[in-house]
Amino acid sequence: MVACRHRSILLSTTTMATPHDRAVLIRAAQLDGTPAPEIRVLIEDTQAKITSLDSQIASLFEQREEERLSLAAMQYSIAPIRSVPVELLAHIFVQTVSLDTRNHFKEVMQIAQVCDHWRRVALNTPKLWTGTIYISNRKPRNGVSMAAQGLKTWLTRSAPLAVPVVFETDRKSTGMNREWIYPVAVDEIMKEILKVSSRWGSLIIRDAQALELPFLSTLSQYSLDMLQTVSFPASSLWLNPIQYVIISFGQTPSLRKLFVGRGVQVNNMSWSSLVDLDMDLRAPDEILAILPHCSDLVHLTVYTTAWPETSNSATLFALKRLQTLRWGCGKNGHFMPLLNHLLTPSLRHLRLDTGGQNVAWREAQFRAFQYRSPGIIDLELRDATLSPTELRSVLSCSPLLQHLALLRCANGVYEAAIRALRYEEGTPPLVPRLHDLKLSFYPNPLPQDILGDMIASRWWSDSQLARLPSPPAVTRWTQFTMVSDIDDEHSKHVMEMISRFKEEGLDVHIR
Incomplete structure (x- = not known):
């Protein structure tokens, strides 16, 4: 109960x-x-059974893990990636990593740690180890000796290919005083990178302080057989016309691109091999002494002071391959003396920047330069002081022009340009191939009606073009940009018209 x-x-x-x-x-x-003694016997028996089952479960877990590994191995052995040829796999690796960023080392190591097969492929792919090497005077986190040994290994794996090298510095400031951080911290690292100077593909000096690195004063003693690109920043001494950082090169047979900032002078340069030259704040006579030796130039960017006077006669030197010329000129004077010397039959892109100074424009000399450069398709005039008549002369001598930019030029130029570019059927047009126009100017009167008429005169929608009995004598616009500081808003009529053109496909930017 x-x-x-x-x-x-x-x-x-x-x-x-x-x-x-x-x-x-x-x-x-x-x-x-049930008596307690019997229950205790049952407890012991049950505990023994549990222990035996636990042992069996552990063994089964191990067997299951072994089977899982076998399954993964079999699946991997028939995976598509296993059938990819080694050469293609190496190419994929190279395309995957960012060779020109600081993440390159981490990305390569991640690939190399996936499996033995990938590691073997990575170690036997020198291109994978040719990312940019950054050398600075910052103390490495893992110690200088360890970093130097790692760099040595890295350079060995990239052999025999060229490697890009960037030198940069870091200083700490206390008031007006500056001192080097760890001045000898990179000695071992510098020794390793200088040992392979013959394999430098590019030499980039990142900042003015790095121009003080000792090896630059003895650069002519190093082999630079693979060097293709050199870039030096402006020196901190450039404001003093007497003091220059002077760098002398030895043999650089592969050099193709050179950028030199203000206050840096290069000697013993292999000018004849250059295809891209960018020099900042050079004396005019220095430029004229260099360019005759640069017969293979394709791109030239130069900023100089103006000549105090101009001359109608000059000895021509040919830059027959030159396609791009960017020419900046400062201070009062003349920039035509440079153009008077140039014979550039392949020139396509011309940028002229007079720096907002009173730099004289000579119509006849510029026209003669245009005749020697008949293929210009892209013209940018910045801070130019030419008159409306001179602008019309420029346009009339540029029949192939496709892109035109007039930026902060003299008053009256913009209205003259708009009137000159207006297309009237039956009248031979100026620059008939022009389809991209950019205007940027300071406040000055700009009649909105002539602007709207000019844009409309060279624009047809697809349906309008299809209905024309014959193609128009000018190319329709593809892009129109206008940047102005005028306070008044653009007329409602013009903005409505531009909005309609934009819907029809014209790329318009008005700010």
């Missing part, structure tokens, strides 16, 4: 317990009346 009462209480309690607790309580009720 008592046992039945206990069982009914037990069963009512189990309805509020967890499944595990209910199972325990039910098993306990089944043992009611």
Whole structure:
């Protein structure tokens, strides 16, 4: 009777317990009346069974893991990536990493750690190890010796290919005083990178302080057989016309691109091999002494002071491959003397920047230069002081012109340009191939009606072009940009018209 009462209480309690607790309580009720010694024997037997089952479970877990590994290995062995030829896999690796960023080292190591096969491919792909090497005077986190050994290994894996090198410095400031951080911290690293100077593909000096690195004063002693690109920033001494950072080169047979900032003078340069030259703040006579030796130039960017006087006669030197000329000129005077010397039959892109100074424009001399450069398709005039008549002369001598930018030029130029570019059927147009126009000017009167008429005169929608009995004598606009500081908003009529043209496909930017 008592046992039945206990069982009914037990069963009512189990309805509020967890499944595990209910199972325990039910098993306990089944043992009611069993002597304690017998229960202890049952406990020992049950514990032994649990131990045996745990051992079997552990063994089964191990067997399952072994089977999983076997399955993964079999799946990997027939995976498509396994059938990729080694040469293609190496190419994919090279395309995956960012060779010109600081993440290059990390990305390469991640690839090399995927598996033994990928590691072998990575180690036997020199191109993968030719990312930009940054050398600075910052103390390496893992110590100088460790960093030097790592660099040596890296350079060995990239052999025999060229590697780009960037030198940069870091200084700490205390008031007006500056001092080097860890002045000898990179000695071991510098030794390793200088050992492979013959494999430098590019030499980039990032900042003016790095121009003080000792090896630059003895650069002519190093082999630079693979060097293709050199870039020197402006020196901190450039404001003083007497002081220059002087760098002398040895043999650089592969040099193709050179950028030299203000206050830096280069000697013994292989000018004849250059295809891209960028020189900032050079004396005019220095430029005229250099350019005759640069017969293979394709791109030239130069900023100089103006000549104090001009001359109608000059000896021509040919830059027959030159396609791009960017010429900046400062201070009062003349810039035509340079153009008077140039014979550039392949010139396509011309940028002239007179720096907002009173730099004289000579119509006849510029026209003669245009006749010697008949293929110009892209012209930008910035801060030019030419007159409306001179502008019209420029346009009339540029029949192939496709892109024109007039930026902060003299007053009257913009209205003259808009009137000259307006197309009238039956009238021979100026620059018939022009399709991209950019205007940027300071406040001055600009009649909105002539602007709108000019844009409309050289624009047709696709449907309008299809209905014309014959193609127009001018190319329709593809892009029109105007930047102005005029306070008044552009006329409602012009803006509505431009909005309509934009919907029809014209790329318009007015700010």
